[in-house]
Each structure stands twice: as structure tokens, then as C-alpha cells.
Amino acid sequence: MKKAEPKHKRLISFTVNGDDIEVEISASDRLIDVLRNKLRLTGTKEGCGIGECGACTVLMDGAPVNSCLVPAFQAEGSVIETVEGLDASGKLHPLQEAFVEHTAIQCGYCTPGMLMSALALLREHPEPTREEITRAISGNLCRCTGYHQIIAAIEDASAKMKTTE
Amino acid sequence: MTKTEWVGADVIRIDAKDKVRGVLKYMSDLSFPNMIYGAVLRSKHPHALIKKINTKRAKELDGVVTVLTHEDVPGLNGFGIAIPDQPVLCSDKVRYMGDAIALVGAESKEIAERALELIEVEYQPLPVVCDPEQAMLSSSPKVHETGNLHNHVKIERGNVEAAFKEAQVVVENTYFTPRQMHAFLEPESGVAAIDEDKNITIWCGGQHPYRDQLQVARALGMNPRKIRIVNTPTGGAFGGKDEITVQIHLALLVLHTGRPAKIVLSREESVIAGMKRHPMRIHMKTAAAADGTILANEARVVSDTGAYASLGGPVIGFAIEHSCGAYRVENVKLEGFCVYTNNGVAGAFRGFGANQVTFAVETQLDMIAEKLGMDKLEIRKRNALRSGDIAALGHQMEASVGLLRTLEAAENSRLWQLKEEFKAKPSAPHKKRGIGIACSFQGCGLGKGLPDYGAASVELLPNGQFAIGVSCPEIGQGNTTAFAQMAADYIRCSVDDIVVLSGDTGHTLDSGTSTASRSIYTGGNALKHAVQNLHNAISPIAAEILCVPEDDISFGHGKIVSKSCPDKILSFKDIAEYITARGLSIKSEGHFIWPVSETELEGYVGIPHLLYSYITQIALVEVNTLTGETEVIEAVSVPDPGKAINPQGVEGQSEGGVVMGMGYALTEDTIIKEGMTLTRNFSTYILPTSLDMPCKIETIIAEELEPSGPFGAKGIGEAVCVPISPAITNAIHDAVKVWIKQIPATPERVYTALKSREVS
Numbered sequence: 054m055k056k057a058e059p060k061h062k063r064l065i066s067f068t069v070n071g072d073d074i075e076v077e078i079s080a081s082d083r084l085i086d087v088l089r090n091k092l093r094l095t096g097t098k099e100g101c102g103i104g105e106c107g108a109c110t111v112l113m114d115g116a117p118v119n120s121c122l123v124p125a126f127q128a129e130g131s132v133i134e135t136v137e138g139l140d141a142s143g144k145l146h147p148l149q150e151a152f153v154e155h156t157a158i159q160c161g162y163c164t165p166g167m168l169m170s171a172l173a174l175l176r177e178h179p180e181p182t183r184e185e186i187t188r189a190i191s192g193n194l195c196r197c198t199g200y201h202q203i204i205a206a207i208e209d210a211s212a213k214m215k216t217t218e
Numbered sequence: 219m220t221k222t223e224w225v226g227a228d229v230i231r232i233d234a235k236d237k238v239r240g241v242l243k244y245m246s247d248l249s250f251p252n253m254i255y256g257a258v259l260r261s262k263h264p265h266a267l268i269k270k271i272n273t274k275r276a277k278e279l280d281g282v283v284t285v286l287t288h289e290d291v292p293g294l295n296g297f298g299i300a301i302p303d304q305p306v307l308c309s310d311k312v313r314y315m316g317d318a319i320a321l322v323g324a325e326s327k328e329i330a331e332r333a334l335e336l337i338e339v340e341y342q343p344l345p346v347v348c349d350p351e352q353a354m355l356s357s358s359p360k361v362h363e364t365g366n367l368h369n370h371v372k373i374e375r376g377n378v379e380a381a382f383k384e385a386q387v388v389v390e391n392t393y394f395t396p397r398q399m400h401a402f403l404e405p406e407s408g409v410a411a412i413d414e415d416k417n418i419t420i421w422c423g424g425q426h427p428y429r430d431q432l433q434v435a436r437a438l439g440m441n442p443r444k445i446r447i448v449n450t451p452t453g454g455a456f457g458g459k460d461e462i463t464v465q466i467h468l469a470l471l472v473l474h475t476g477r478p479a480k481i482v483l484s485r486e487e488s489v490i491a492g493m494k495r496h497p498m499r500i501h502m503k504t505a506a507a508a509d510g511t512i513l514a515n516e517a518r519v520v521s522d523t524g525a526y527a528s529l530g531g532p533v534i535g536f537a538i539e540h541s542c543g544a545y546r547v548e549n550v551k552l553e554g555f556c557v558y559t560n561n562g563v564a565g566a567f568r569g570f571g572a573n574q575v576t577f578a579v580e581t582q583l584d585m586i587a588e589k590l591g592m593d594k595l596e597i598r599k600r601n602a603l604r605s606g607d608i609a610a611l612g613h614q615m616e617a618s619v620g621l622l623r624t625l626e627a628a629e630n631s632r633l634w635q636l637k638e639e640f641k642a643k644p645s646a647p648h649k650k651r652g653i654g655i656a657c658s659f660q661g662c663g664l665g666k667g668l669p670d671y672g673a674a675s676v677e678l679l680p681n682g683q684f685a686i687g688v689s690c691p692e693i694g695q696g697n698t699t700a701f702a703q704m705a706a707d708y709i710r711c712s713v714d715d716i717v718v719l720s721g722d723t724g725h726t727l728d729s730g731t732s733t734a735s736r737s738i739y740t741g742g743n744a745l746k747h748a749v750q751n752l753h754n755a756i757s758p759i760a761a762e763i764l765c766v767p768e769d770d771i772s773f774g775h776g777k778i779v780s781k782s783c784p785d786k787i788l789s790f791k792d793i794a795e796y797i798t799a800r801g802l803s804i805k806s807e808g809h810f811i812w813p814v815s816e817t818e819l820e821g822y823v824g825i826p827h828l829l830y831s832y833i834t835q836i837a838l839v840e841v842n843t844l845t846g847e848t849e850v851i852e853a854v855s856v857p858d859p860g861k862a863i864n865p866q867g868v869e870g871q872s873e874g875g876v877v878m879g880m881g882y883a884l885t886e887d888t889i890i891k892e893g894m895t896l897t898r899n900f901s902t903y904i905l906p907t908s909l910d911m912p913c914k915i916e917t918i919i920a921e922e923l924e925p926s927g928p929f930g931a932k933g934i935g936e937a938v939c940v941p942i943s944p945a946i947t948n949a950i951h952d953a954v955k956v957w958i959k960q961i962p963a964t965p966e967r968v969y970t971a972l973k974s975r976e977v978s
Contacts (some may be wrong), residue, residue: 103901
């Protein structure tokens with residue numbers, strides 16, 4: 054069998070959901086490729102490949118990014134958080150609980166990215182206004198829900214996180 | 219009926235937890251050792267003859283495992299739900315830019331894509347057929363040898379000409395509707411594997427696993443039993459995954475290489491190759507009496523199905539069936555044409571032809587009301603179909619009819635009651651507000667003349683829980699949760715004790731499609747029969763254990779009780795342990811065939827329907843008179859789904875439908891010029907975001923129970939996205955007095971209409 058020549062490979066190291074990772078990447082790899090194909094973190098979804106739909110949203114050093122637009126080598130030394138890290142404690146994150154309770158999920162393909170955008174928002178603004186929520190998820194397309202149950206879930210999670218503080 | 223414990227409650231989605239944790243595996247998340255990656259060579263021309271295909275250089279590229287062409291399709295080189303007119307891999311001709319010519323399997327996606335560039339195809343371009351009206355002329359180049367008119371529907375009743383003469387008002391207009399894209403967030407994708415005995419399994423998002431199985435089997439020339447299709451979970455479909463997408467290509471790759479394979483379409487490829495909603499040109503002439511009674515409706519509808527039929531034939535039939543709205547009209551002259559062009563390919567899409575004609579007829583109705591000085595809601599009430607009425611195609615409304623109930627609830631909504639107050643407070647002086655209303659109905663099921671059936675299984679598991687199986691896939695709509703709720707109430711157990719198997723030819727019986735607002739009604743009725751059989755199987759065993767006669771056994775709240783001696787109680791777990799210890803099992807099936815209308819329309823299949831869901835929707839808009847921009851401020855959605863099995867789920871459908879219908883009304887259009895798709899991704903195809911949606915969507919569920927439905931349920935997945943579009947355009951008229959006859963009502967179109975109004 055003919056094998057493809059490996060080319061332009063290099064090692065990078067970064068943190069994913071609290072774990073230190075060292076992984077070999079190609080020059081053309083995007084962050085989403087490394088997460089999904091190398092680390093098998095398939096919770097992060099690809100919907101458009103050009104940063105328009107937000108399904109691939111992860112947090113990079115705390116900020117939401119479209120992982121389809123981040124060249125993998127840029128992740129060197131960074132802290133990456135994906136949907137798989139949300140319930141690392143073994144318990145659902147309040148955002149996840151609220152999404153479940155409010156049926157803020159239909160097909161679920163936008164859900165991981167939506168959760169990560171919401172997480173970034175709540176860290177920065179623990180008590181966001183509805184306007185701030187709407188703006189924070191405006192880069193995450195959802196074709197199923199019409200967004201209302203998602204916004205209600207984020208409002209609810211914010212309230213619950215406040216009371217448990 | 220016994221009071222339900224689970225049906226009618228906001229039971230949490232059974233798939234919610236896995237979805238929020240990111241652990242649910244969609245098909246493109248699956249990988250296998252030794253897997254190859256597939257890529258498809260698409261046509262470079264919208265219409266051309268293929269003179270030569272040379273794959274030699276591609277095959278020589280390092281890392282390429284196989285390059286397949288039409289010569290490698292062992293069975294029928296064609297697919298299509300209605301007629302298999304779309305080639306799996308084109309041999310002599312291409313008819314649109316998405317046509318597949320060759321298929322590469324390689325060690326990596328990058329190599330597969332590089333190999334595509336090395337395949338040489340010699341084309342002889344043909345004139346592009348892009349206008350459906352022109353395409354119908356005998357002088358037009360032919361997309362298919364059989365001619366460009368794929369389907370023609372003509373229904374006449376009464377005497378429209380006489381009605382036009384005696385009418386108080388006649389309105390006549392031409393409407394244009396866009397090529398809406400499903401835009402499911404998960405592009406068409408899947409994986410496949412083959413075993414030593416050449417049994418193939420395909421994991422691929424889809425809407426009817428058994429039909430996928432049939433279409434794959436035909437193309438491979440194989441026994442369908444050797445092919446297993448898994449469609450659940452699917453990351454959104456809306457009709458766009460009803461047809462074959464990548465299933466046959468996956469099967470060819472594994473068949474020819476013996477290795478597992480994966481294909482994931484890029485968004486651009488999905489946009490170019492995938493299904494769309496049929497753009498239609500609708501000429502409509504409607505007459506009414508002085509009291510607002512509709513006397514006659516004449517419609518000529520031309521539908522652009524693009525290069526291949528798929529469900530274009532049934533869609534034009536459905537459009538004609540719904541072209542007079544959910545109203546009584548005695549005189550009709552309705553004609554529909556489904557035409558081949560080189561404009562992409564169109565097929566099933568939530569609403570299935572109702573969206574286009576509803577936009578037209580609901581605008582006509584508002585124009586009539588305005589001319590007569592009538593209230594917009596009142597004119598709809600006056601004409602609304604009632605049970606027993608004769609509908610447009612001459613068929614009687616035999617089942618539950620909920621339109622009036624939805625209109626009454628809409629009338630009592632806060633938005634309608636306070637409409638003048640809402641309109642009086644625009645956010646800026648150059649902005650004008652308006653309120654619009656529209657109604658529709660939606661045929662449920664496949665309609666007369668098409669085989670429409672369902673089957674379900676129920677198995678008592680060794681731990682006392684139940685596994686239920688229905689093959690209608692979970693595409694996001696929530697049917698698996700509704701199946702669990704219905705099964706729990708039929709069995710009389712906890713919903714937490716139900717495990718749902720879905721969308722898998724290997725583990726579920728054929729229940730048909732997750733389309734046509736049919737899966738709740740079908741799956742529920744099949745489950746009802748399956749549970750009757752399950753109870754019949756459990757009863758003698760329970761009687762044996764409790765030492766009572768079989769007819770003394772009753773089922774209630776997670777237990778089996780002796781009627782005569784109520785302290786004799788068994789749990790389902792007791793039964794499970796009893797039979798497991800004896801090496802027995804209990805698995806039952808239920809089968810169900812859809813009832814159909816008594817009306818036979820000779821020469822047509824799929825129309826009319828027996829069962830319809832109904833809906834009224836209201837929109838409050840604000841139009842910027844300086845830019846032509848329209849914002850939907852609030853909406854009210856009043857669906858009649860029959861019994862709402864899961865009200866929170868119905869609300870989710872309703873809100874999602876409103877926003878999808880808003881996109882259709884205001885922004886969405888896949889623009890194809892000379893056969894070339896110009897809007898290739900979400901940067902130019904404009905979907906509503908969270909910033910665009912109405913601030914408030916009030917859903918009022920108006921249940922008109924359907925006696926033949928499970929717990930009185932019908933279906934609601936489609937109707938929710940239909941009348942909101944004309945409600946919005948009618949609201950634009952209410953705000954700025956311009957009639958929108960072409961959607962989407964983009965700022966440019968509204969602005970131009972405003973300017974021409976000023977000039978005239």
C-alpha cells in the first residue's frame with residue numbers, strides 16, 4: 054500500500070480541559086482538527102469551516118474562538134476548554150443543567166459551541182442582561198430552536214450560579 | 219381515556235444529557251481503524267455532456283486507495299425517492315453543479331481532495347436551462363430526454379369564471395418565492411464499514427433508514443438484508459436529508475476497498491450539491507363576496523425542481539392541495555407544473571410546498587379584506603374550514619379541524635388584543651410598525667395513494683425496563699422522547715424505564731419516514747398496538763405467578779395487579795426475572811396503516827390528505843422607512859397539533875419554526891445564476907441569528923384532539939414555519955402600505971417598493 058509522506062510536522066504542547074497535551078501537528082492543521090481527530094474530542098462540531106456558524110466554539114485562554122479559524126500551531130502554550138470539560142467534576146455544569154431543563158436543545162449540533170459562548174459570557178458577566186446574552190451567542194447559529202429556550206436557559210443558569218455562590 | 223402520567227407533561231428530552239455533555243456521537247464523530255476518507259468530484263458545468271473521464275493521474279497519487287467512476291457502480295446507477303433519475307456517478311451528462319462524477323478514497327482527507335484535482339474530465343458544455351417558464355417551451359434545451367416538465371397537476375371544480383363575474387372583489391397577482399436552504403448545522407456526512415461476508419453498515423444522518431437501505435441496495439445490486447442503515451442521531455434535517463446524500467458513495471467505497479470509509483461534505487459542497495426548497499412563481503386570482511366569503515380561487519404554480527425529480531412531483535401536488543389555504547372555496551381552477559432546470563436540485567423541505575402557496579393566498583386574503591374594509595382575523599374566521607366541510611380538492615374534512623380554535627386563541631392573545639398600542643410606539647420616528655396575521659393547514663402523512671405505514675416493537679428487558687423501537691429517526695424534533703412518553707403511558711410504567719431504539723434497520727422495524735409531520739402519529743399508533751400485544755403476553759404469566767385467572771389481571775402505575783385481590787401485586791421486574799429464569803423473553807410488535815381520504819383524484823398520488831394540523835400566527839414588525847429593513851418585534855404562534863405529547867417540545871418546534879419562517883420571509887435565498895450557486899456559505903446565505911429573532915414568541919397550543927391519533931395527537935413539525943412568513947409580509951403592508959409579492963422581503967426590495975409608492 055502506498056503511504057502519504059508526512060510533511061511539515063511539529064510538536065506543540067497546550068492544556069486541554071486541564072490536561073497537559075503534547076501533540077504532533079501539520080502546518081495546515083486547524084485547532085478543530087487537532088481536537089476532533091487527534092485528541093478525539095468530538096464534542097466540538099464543524100458546521101461551516103469559515104467561522105460563521107459558531108458550532109466549533111471553544112475557549113482559548115478564556116476567550117471564545119472559532120476553532121475552525123485557529124491554526125493549530127497558535128494553540129502552543131495556551132489553555133483550551135471544550136464542552137467535554139464542562140462536567141469534568143462528574144456533575145453537570147449549571148449551564149448544562151439549564152439547557153436540559155429548558156429543552157434548549159433539539160438536534161444538539163450547535164449545543165457544544167453555544168454552551169462555550171455562554172460559559173465565556175457568564176465568567177465575564179455573572180449576571181448578564183438579556184441583551185448581553187443575545188449578543189454573546191449571536192455568533193452561534195441554531196437552526197432548530199429559534200434561540201428563546203437557549204436564552205432562557207442561560208438566564209436560569211446565571212441565577213442558579215448566583216444562589217450557589 | 220385513562221388519565222395520562224407522561225403524555226402532556228414537559229418530560230426532559232431523553233437525549234438532552236448526552237447532547238449537553240458533547241458525548242453523543244453524530245455520524246461524522248465516528249472513526250474506525252484503517253478508515254479511508256472519501257471525496258466527491260462534482261461537475262464544473264451546470265449542463266454538459268461528458269466526453270471523457272481520466273482517473274489515471276489521481277490513482278497514481280501516493281495515499282490514494284481507490285478512484286471510482288460510473289463503471290464501478292455494480293447496480294442501478296441512479297437514485298431518487300420518486301424516480302431514480304439522479305446518477306450515483308455521472309457517465310455521459312451532468313445536469314447541475316453538484317452532480318457527482320468520480321469518487322476518491324484515500325488515506326487522508328487532504329490526499330482525497332488533492333486527487334480530485336488530478337481527475338481529468340472532458341466536457342462539452344450545453345446551453346443552461348435556468349428559467350422554468352422557458353424550460354417548458356418545446357424550443358428549450360432538454361435537461362432530461364423525457365422533457366423538462368416532470369409533473370403537471372390540474373384540478374378544477376365549480377365555475378371560477380362565473381364566480382369572478384358575480385364577485386364584489388377580485389384580486390390578481392403574481393408571487394415569487396426563494397430557494398430556501400435547510401441549513402442544518404450538521405453537513406451531510408457519515409461512515410461505513412463492511413465485514414468479511416460483505417455485510418455493509420452505514421451510519422449516516424437521514425430521515426428514512428429503510429428507504430436509504432433500498433436505494434443503496436439497488437445501486438449496489440445487493441440484497442437489502444446485507445445493508446444496515448443507522449440514521450439516529452441526525453444533526454438537523456428539515457427534509458434535506460430525506461433523499462440519499464452520501465450513503466451510496468460510502469457503500470461504494472467500502473465495497474471496492476474492503477476498508478471502513480468516511481465522507482463529510484464541506485458546507486460549500488453541501489450548499490451546491492444539497493437539496494433546497496422549490497422556488498415557485500405563483501399567479502393567483504381570488505374572488506370574494508361583499509361579506510368576505512371567498513367565491514373562487516385560480517392559481518397557476520410553476521415550481522423549479524432543478525436537475526432531478528426527488529420529491530418535486532409530490533411537492534407540486536401538495537402545493538396545489540394547499541393553494542386555497544385552510545378555507546372553504548367552492549370554485550377552483552388550480553394548475554401546477556414541476557419543471558426540470560439546471561438550477562441545483564430541490565426536494566423535500568419542512569412545509570413541503572405549503573410555504574410558497576400560503577404566502578400567496580394569505581396575501582390575497584389580506585388584499586380582499588382591505589378592499590372590503592374587513593378585519594383581517596374576521597375574514598379568516600368567515601372562511602375557515604370546519605369539520606365536514608369540502609376542501610379545495612373536493613375532499614371532505616373527515617378528521618379533526620382546529621383552525622377556528624387557533625383563530626380564537628390568536629384573537630385573545632395579548633398581541634392581537636393590544637395591537638393598536640403595540641403599533642403606536644415605534645422605536646424611532648422614521649420607523650413604522652404593523653401587525654399581520656396568517657393561517658395555514660398542513661397535510662400529515664404521505665397522502666392518498668402512497669404506502670404509509672408504521673411498526674414498533676416493545677421488549678421487556680431482564681431488568682424490568684422496556685426497550686421500544688421505532689425507525690423514524692431522531693433528527694432533533696424530539697420524537698424519541700415523545701415515543702418514550704407514549705409508551706410509558708400505554709405500558710403503565712415510568713418514562714425512566716423506557717429505552718428508545720431509533721432509526722436503525724438493524725434494531726427497529728420499518729416505521730417509515732421522519733417527514734410529513736407523521737412520526738408521532740405513526741409511531742404512537744404502532745406503539746399502542748405493540749403494547750396491547752405486550753400486555754397480552756404478560757397477562758398469562760402474571761396470572762400463573764399470582765394464581766388468578768388471566769382476565770383478572772390489570773396494569774397500573776408500574777405494577778400488575780389482580781383485580782379481585784388487590785394485594786396480589788407484581789412489578790414488571792418480577793415478570794422479567796420470572797421469564798429470564800426460564801430462558802424466555804417477551805418482545806412484541808405493533809403494526810399500523812394510515813387511514814386515507816375517501817376522495818380519489820385520478821392520476822395523482824400523495825393528495826389529498828385525511829389528517830391536517832392547523833395553525834394561526836401573528837407578527838408585529840417595525841419597518842425602517844429610510845433603509846427598508848424589517849425587524850420582527852414579537853410573534854404569536856397558535857398551533858393545533860392535536861394532543862401535545864410534550865408541550866415544551868411543541869413550544870420548541872413553534873419557536874424554531876417561527877424563526878425559520880422569518881428567515882424565509884426576510885433574508886434567505888440561495889441565489890443561482892446561470893446554474894452557478896453564488897451564496898455558498900453562511901457569509902452570504904443569511905440565517906437569522908439570536909440578534910434577529912423576535913424579542914418575544916408566544917406559543918399558545920390549541921389542541922383539537924384527533925380521535926384516530928395516539929392520545930389524540932396529529933403532528934406539528936412543519937406547520938409551525940409556514941404562515942409566519944405571510945404574517946410578516948402582511949405586517950409590512952400594515953406598517954408601510956406596500957404589498958410584498960416577492961420574498962425574501964430584503965431591505966432593497968422593501969425600500970424599492972416604498973420609493974415606487976412615493977412616486978405613484
